[in-house]
Amino acid sequence: MKKLSLLGSTGSIGTQTLDVIRRNKDIKVVALAAGSRVKELAEQIREFQPELACIGSEELAKELKILVGDLNVKIVYGSEGLIEAAVIESADIVLTAVVGMMGIIPTIEAVKAHKDIALANKETLVTAGHIIMRMVKEYGVNLYPVDSEHSAIFQSLNGENPRELEKILLTASGGPFRGRTRDELANVTLEDALRHPNWSMGKKITIDSSTMVNKGLEVMEAQWLFNVPVSKVMVVIQPQSIIHSMVQFVDGGIMAQLGSPDMRLPIQYALYYPERRFLESERVDFYRLGQITFQEPDFETFKGLKLAYDAAKKGGNIPTALNAANEYAVSSFLDKKIKYLDIADMIEYAMNEVEYIAEPSIDKILETEQSVYELLKKKW
Numbered sequence: 001m002k003k004l005s006l007l008g009s010t011g012s013i014g015t016q017t018l019d020v021i022r023r024n025k026d027i028k029v030v031a032l033a034a035g036s037r038v039k040e041l042a043e044q045i046r047e048f049q050p051e052l053a054c055i056g057s058e059e060l061a062k063e064l065k066i067l068v069g070d071l072n073v074k075i076v077y078g079s080e081g082l083i084e085a086a087v088i089e090s091a092d093i094v095l096t097a098v099v100g101m102m103g104i105i106p107t108i109e110a111v112k113a114h115k116d117i118a119l120a121n122k123e124t125l126v127t128a129g130h131i132i133m134r135m136v137k138e139y140g141v142n143l144y145p146v147d148s149e150h151s152a153i154f155q156s157l158n159g160e161n162p163r164e165l166e167k168i169l170l171t172a173s174g175g176p177f178r179g180r181t182r183d184e185l186a187n188v189t190l191e192d193a194l195r196h197p198n199w200s201m202g203k204k205i206t207i208d209s210s211t212m213v214n215k216g217l218e219v220m221e222a223q224w225l226f227n228v229p230v231s232k233v234m235v236v237i238q239p240q241s242i243i244h245s246m247v248q249f250v251d252g253g254i255m256a257q258l259g260s261p262d263m264r265l266p267i268q269y270a271l272y273y274p275e276r277r278f279l280e281s282e283r284v285d286f287y288r289l290g291q292i293t294f295q296e297p298d299f300e301t302f303k304g305l306k307l308a309y310d311a312a313k314k315g316g317n318i319p320t321a322l323n324a325a326n327e328y329a330v331s332s333f334l335d336k337k338i339k340y341l342d343i344a345d346m347i348e349y350a351m352n353e354v355e356y357i358a359e360p361s362i363d364k365i366l367e368t369e370q371s372v373y374e375l376l377k378k379k380w
């Protein structure tokens with residue numbers, strides 16, 4: 001039986017992962033980690049009986065211990081605890097579904113502990129892709145994409161020669177503000193931005209989808225996962241979210257992966273690769289769907305997407321500057337402290353102001369994160 005450690009178990013990806021496991025019944029969950037939802041985590045512990053569970057803080061760990069006092073589970077907490085969950089001896093595979101750069105260290109430690117990785121946490125590759133991809137090779141572990149677009153690319157490349165790849169066509173729904181001008185976005189509210197047309201996801205990625213920074217992060221994620229320069233990653237708007245991405249080969253042939261928007265497919269594919277399992281989900285009905293349409297992205301309105309291409313081309317710690325500024329800005333926007341268009345402006349400012357480092361170590365990546373926070377705190 002495959003043994004899984006799940007980081008971020010109470011989130012959107014985390015709960016859908018547990019749903020896949022519940023339906024298949026042949027993966028053993030050995031560790032669960034969550035940030036703050038103690039009651040939900042306690043219920044998950046009761047259902048899946050892991051050896052270890054991690055929660056965000058010491059206080060929450062005390063609460064959790066009371067809730068599951070009758071069960072045989074070790075409770076740990078904080079960033080140390082998260083690492084303990086990531087390297088737990090019994091796990092074969094770690095699914096990382098925490099949100100943000102906090103995923104870097106646990107992912108690296110899991111690779112060092114020879115775990116396969118199913119990666120949802122894209123911010124980790126955006127900021128530390130140059131280190132993680134090297135380590136994945138060095139330790140001989142597998143890294144499976146969970147992000148739907150990257151899973152689609154991975155599926156489309158199955159059995160193909162990567163050297164014959166000409167281009168990645170990364171699809172995007174365009175989010176709730178597709179077709180708007182920059183001026184029209186000046187006064188959008190948090191509630192408007194949280195209304196994604198096709199996907200139900202965590203708050204941070206929902207905002208990222210509305211600004212298209214999510215697509216920018218995914219361009220960089222694709223660059224690392226599939227070892228291509230960003231000049232070979234092209235974003236195509238496909239508002240129905242039926243085509244999850246495509247690859248074009250040197251003979252002009254294109255392979256795509258299609259399906260209803262349901263994250264459980266890429267999650268399940270990553271957990272069981274190369275096997276395909278039955279998944280009870282909505283099937284695409286092409287007669288009813290009628291059409292699938294395509295558009296070019298609007299780089300002016302969605303400046304964050306353009307900045308992501310710039311960051312990828314500059315390389316070094318600039319993708320970290322973009323990502324850290326975005327994490328800071330989105331969190332401020334969620335707290336209703338800044339306006340919507342400030343998000344991209346803050347990213348641009350951080351990318352221009354931060355000191356450039358060509359090949360940042362993990363320490364330098366984390367230092368860059370802190371200096372970006374300082375820069376933004378002073379200015380906004």
Ligand code: NAD
Nearest residue numbers: 008009010011012013034035097098099120121122201202
């Ligand atoms: P979410 O906010 O719904 O869930 C985040 C999870 O991380 C929660 O379980 C939370 O408790 C946990 N967490 C937060 N702080 C923690 C801490 N200190 N220690 C341990 N756990 C902690 O986010 P999500 O939408 O599930 O996204 C997770 C990641 O997957 C993100 O990187 C996102 O970009 C990526 N992703 C999500 C989707 C999606 O459909 N939701 C799709 C593709 C990629």
Ligand code: MG
Nearest residue numbers: 147148149218
């Ligand atoms: Mg995606």
